[in-house]
Amino acid sequence: xxxxxxxxxxxxxxxxxxxxxxxxxxxxxxxxxxxxxxxxxxxxxxxxxxxxxxxxxxxxxxxxxxxxxxxxxxxxxxxxxxxxxxxxxxxxxxxxxxxxxxxxxxxxxxxxxxxxxxxxxxxxxxxxxxxxxxxxxxxxxxxxxxxxxxxxxxxxxxxxxxxxxxxxxxxxxxxxxxxxxxxxxxxxxxxxxxxxxxxxxxxxxxxxxxxxxxxxxxxxxxxx
Amino acid sequence: xxxxxxxxxxxxxxxxxxxxxxxxxxxxxxxxxxxxxxxxxxxxxxxxxxxxxxxxxxxxxxxxxxxxxxxxxxxxxxxxxxxxxxxxxxxxxxxxxxxxxxxxxxxxxxxxxxxxxxxxxxxxxxxxxxxxxxxxxxxxxxxxxxxxxxxxxxxxxxxxxxxxxxxxxxxxxxxxxxxxxxxxxxxxxxxxxxxxxxxxxxxxxxxxxxxxxxxxxxxxxxxxxxxxxxxxxxxxxxxxxxxxxxxxxxxxxxxxxxxxxxxxxxxxxxxxxxxxxxxxxxxxxxxxxxxxxxxxxxxxx
Amino acid sequence: xxxxxxxxxxxxxxxxxxxxxxxxxxxxxxxxxxxxxxxxxxxxxxxxxxxxxxxxxxxxxxxxxxxxxxxxxxxxxxxxxxxxxxxxxxxxxxxxxxxxxxxxxxxxxxxxxxxxxxxxxxxxxxxxxxx
Numbered sequence: 001x002x003x004x005x006x007x008x009x010x011x012x013x014x015x016x017x018x019x020x021x022x023x024x025x026x027x028x029x030x031x032x033x034x035x036x037x038x039x040x041x042x043x044x045x046x047x048x049x050x051x052x053x054x055x056x057x058x059x060x061x062x063x064x065x066x067x068x069x070x071x072x073x074x075x076x077x078x079x080x081x082x083x084x085x086x087x088x089x090x091x092x093x094x095x096x097x098x099x100x101x102x103x104x105x106x107x108x109x110x111x112x113x114x115x116x117x118x119x120x121x122x123x124x125x126x127x128x129x130x131x132x133x134x135x136x137x138x139x140x141x142x143x144x145x146x147x148x149x150x151x152x153x154x155x156x157x158x159x160x161x162x163x164x165x166x167x168x169x170x171x172x173x174x175x176x177x178x179x180x181x182x183x184x185x186x187x188x189x190x191x192x193x194x195x196x197x198x199x200x201x202x203x204x205x206x207x208x209x210x211x212x213x214x215x216x217x218x219x220x221x222x223x224x
Numbered sequence: 225x226x227x228x229x230x231x232x233x234x235x236x237x238x239x240x241x242x243x244x245x246x247x248x249x250x251x252x253x254x255x256x257x258x259x260x261x262x263x264x265x266x267x268x269x270x271x272x273x274x275x276x277x278x279x280x281x282x283x284x285x286x287x288x289x290x291x292x293x294x295x296x297x298x299x300x301x302x303x304x305x306x307x308x309x310x311x312x313x314x315x316x317x318x319x320x321x322x323x324x325x326x327x328x329x330x331x332x333x334x335x336x337x338x339x340x341x342x343x344x345x346x347x348x349x350x351x352x353x354x355x356x357x358x359x360x361x362x363x364x365x366x367x368x369x370x371x372x373x374x375x376x377x378x379x380x381x382x383x384x385x386x387x388x389x390x391x392x393x394x395x396x397x398x399x400x401x402x403x404x405x406x407x408x409x410x411x412x413x414x415x416x417x418x419x420x421x422x423x424x425x426x427x428x429x430x431x432x433x434x435x436x437x438x439x440x441x442x443x444x445x446x447x448x449x450x451x452x453x454x455x456x457x458x459x460x461x462x463x464x465x466x467x468x469x470x471x472x473x474x475x476x477x478x479x480x481x482x483x484x485x486x487x488x489x490x491x492x493x494x495x496x497x498x499x500x501x502x503x504x505x506x507x508x509x510x511x512x513x514x515x516x517x518x519x520x521x522x523x524x525x
Numbered sequence: 526x527x528x529x530x531x532x533x534x535x536x537x538x539x540x541x542x543x544x545x546x547x548x549x550x551x552x553x554x555x556x557x558x559x560x561x562x563x564x565x566x567x568x569x570x571x572x573x574x575x576x577x578x579x580x581x582x583x584x585x586x587x588x589x590x591x592x593x594x595x596x597x598x599x600x601x602x603x604x605x606x607x608x609x610x611x612x613x614x615x616x617x618x619x620x621x622x623x624x625x626x627x628x629x630x631x632x633x634x635x636x637x638x639x640x641x642x643x644x645x646x647x648x649x650x651x652x653x654x655x656x
Contacts, residue, residue, distance in 0.1 A: 008327055016313070073311040077364075079277055080305035081328060082297045221279035224272060256576060391574075398574045401567055420532075420540070423578040440582045443539060502539050 005083050006091045013065055013095035020060060021103055027053040028107040032114050051136070051167070054107060058100060058140040059160050062147035065096045070151045076224050089148060089217040093210055096144045100137070108133045124186035127195045128174060134202045135170045139163030141206050145213035174198065227289065229253045229375050229407040230274055235283030237269060244269050244431045247283065251424065254404040256397070258418030258439075259411040260509055261428035267411040268307065270428065271379050274409075275305055288375055301329075304368035307379035311360075312352045318363050319348035322370070329371045337370035344392055358389040369396055376400065378410040382417055390414075394421060419443075419505035427512060434516045446503045446511075447482040451475040453495040460493050462486055466515055478503075478511055528564050528572050529556070540575055544583035549592060552603055553613040560605040563593065 027049065034046030069075045078088065111129055115121045139162075146159035174180055180198075183190035228250050235247040244266045251257045261267050272278040274287055276296030285292040290299040312321055326332040341348055344362040346355075355363060365381060381397070382390045398421055400406050412418050418425060419439070426436040435442070453459055453475050459468060464481035475495070479486055487497055503511075530547045532540055551557045563569075566584055570577045584601060587593045592609065595601040603609065629639045 005328055008324070012324060016316070072314065073309055074313055076277070076305075076307050076310040077312060080275070080300065080303075080310075082300040084297050087297070224277040254577075394574050398571050398576075401577055402571050404567070416534075421574060421576050423576045438578060439576060440541065440578050502537070 005081060006087055006094075009078070009081075009083070009088070009091040010095040010098065013092075014099060017061065017065065017099050020057060020064075021099055024053045024057040024103040025106050028103065029110060032110055035114070036118070050107065050111070054100075054104060054133075054136050055164060055167075057103060058136065058143060058163070061096055061099055061140075062144045062156060063153070065099065066092060066144065066147040067151065067153055067156060079224050085220060085223050086214060086218045089214055092148055093144065093213065096148075097141060097210070100140050100144075104133070104137060104140075122185050122187050123189050124183045126189050127191060127199075128180060128184060131174060131195060131198050131202070132167065132171055134199060135167055136163075138202050138205050138209075139166055141209045145209045148213050149216045227253060228286070229255075229288060230257075230409060231284070231286045232270070232274060233284040233286075235270075235273060235280045235285060237273060237278065237281050242266070242269075242431060244273075247273075247428075247433055249426060249433065249436060251407055251409055253407050254401070255423040256401065256408040256410070256421055257424040257426060258422035259409065259426050259428060260413065260415060260418050260505075261411075262513065263413065264430075265428045266431045267428055268309075268379055271307070271377060271409070271411060275303070275377060276300075302374040304371055304373035304376045305378075306364045306368050306381060308381075308383055309379075310364060312364060312367075314353040315351065317349055317351050318346060318355075318366075321352070321363070321367055322348060325367050325371065331371050331373075333370055333372055336372070337366065340366045340370060340396070343396070344389075358385050361385060362389060362393065365393060365396070369400075372403075372406075374406055376406070376408040376410070378408070380412055381410055382412060382414055390417070397421060415504070415506040415509055425505070427509065429513050429516060430520075432516075434512055443502065443505065443508070445479075445481055446508045447479045448501045448503050448507070449477040449479065449487065449490065450498040450501070451477060451490060451495045452498055457494045459495060460489060462489055467511065480508075480511070480515075528569055530569070530573050532573055532575060541579050541583040541586070544569075544573075544575075544580060545586055548583070548587060549613045549617070552592065553610050553617065555610055557603050559603055559607060559609050562600060562602040565600040566595070 031046045031049035031053065034042040034049065037046075069078065079085075083091070108130065111133070112126055115125055115129065116123060142163050143156060143159045147156040150156065175184065177194050177198075179192040179194035183192055183195070230249065230251040232247050232249040235244070235249075237244040242264070247266075247270055249257075249270070259267050259270070269278065273280050274285055274292060276285075276287075276293030276299065279293050287299045288302055290296070292299060312318075322337060326334070340346075344359075344366060346359055346363055346366065352360065352363065361381070361384070365378075368376065368378075376397070378397075382393055385393070394417060397408060397410070400408060410418075422439050424437065425439050425442060427434040451459070452473055453470070455473060459470070459475060459477070464479050464483060464486055465477050466480045467478040469476045477490070487500060490497060529551065530544060532543055536543055548557075548563070557563060564572060566580045567577060569575075570580045573580075584593065584595055588595055591604055591606065592613070593601050594604050606612075625639065626636075629636075634642075
């Protein structure tokens, strides 16, 4: 019985956000199309657009799915249901991150297939693209976690700034790693130790952020 | 363990500018309790504590036998909660909300829900953002009533409603009493509603419970005596009288522990009793709050 | 069963007294006959949207006066005493007479004057009915 309430909450959140999710996927595919066309401007625009779609969704979702429950005062309605704070938070994390992962995964797979199929892009790019894409996932989890715990737009905005700055910084640091740089231009995918460590570290950070969020939420004594 | 629907024992909660102190409250099954108090008295805080939404600093909270907030999930299966600051999803329809609640609670009574739609004059296919304030309140109550929960906890269910809507809601709330096993706790600063449908009344002011008892017994204790006292007569101070206001030859005495002996005592002192009136809950409430605040200030707590 | 009872908010008297009065009236006019079952406490409470405890108080008082009988598990009914309706009408008359006497005392009117006033009022009414 417990699980079905959480399930219902998750599915309800997903259904309410159908349109933004589809819009993000559509714009990402369109961006890839631009890159395929080729030429300097379309490629640059397409690349920026590809990541922008994900970043915009990443900023939008915690706002509409998390902060709004407090702002629009639907929180008492939800907490009147047979759920505890921990169950509610878990449902929110799953639905918020889940909503992001669907377009994220779609676009990552599309990007990978795109690179594999593209005559002039070296397949060696793939691990780096994956690392940067995973960084956006880390950033999103940070924003979502901060939104859930702080329930305020200020801290959430601060988290967005931190997350968004990390993408450029991450790319900068990543391509400076010798092992990574070597594999970049290679026509084969090289899973070097460094890139694997980076990916592992990113996933560990995700688990840490989400775990910390659930923990901090469970400690709240005045929830509504 | 006794089978109270709600039992708060020595519950306390401290905030920066407000303290809820030593809250003692018991609601027996099959009864309606009205919680009255001025704004900021602590009604909403008390209600949220018993819903497990706020964790008390100390004291024991049991609702339908479950300890709160630890067992709030189990408790909330049988509790219907609606509060004045609660909102539904603007962009969704009432029907969406009905299906949402129905998918969670197996006890949803669709026939009754349809009847309520008609009685409340609501259109299920309409989006919540198109509802007026009164319609929104009724929609929220419909979602709670159609589940037929064993306990209804309502924070200001009739506030801001027009008389027709109020009447519709009071009708459904009293209909709950058809089932002896179901109980209602509602807070209101509409003393008329509380006076009409409550079995038990609890007064709260500035974080403290001033009184909690049987409504009829309570109403029966209070009287207003209109006296005519010729000039020069000293009206005796009597136990059970909390206040005398004299103006010229007329005096009004307020009794909170009325016995016929009081009337006799006044007449013996030379005053004549023009009328002995019952007091409405509102009048009692104001008198009680003023008295309690005076007492409290004297003690200097 | 429709009790036909209506609680008036403008009536300053306590609700339980209004209930008592209206039940007595129903019996007095013959709507509810001796021995007839009446709404249970809960049923009436729901019907007129009043707390159970208030209806209970009214019923207890009515039972004490021998007007109704409440049996555990079987609901309530009008007492089976013959002539109950008439008795209630008589009691109502007594109440009014007592009230008249009390008011006259306040105004300083002697019983003899009260008597002649009563005759006057009675003649007035008879005259109006004829015209």
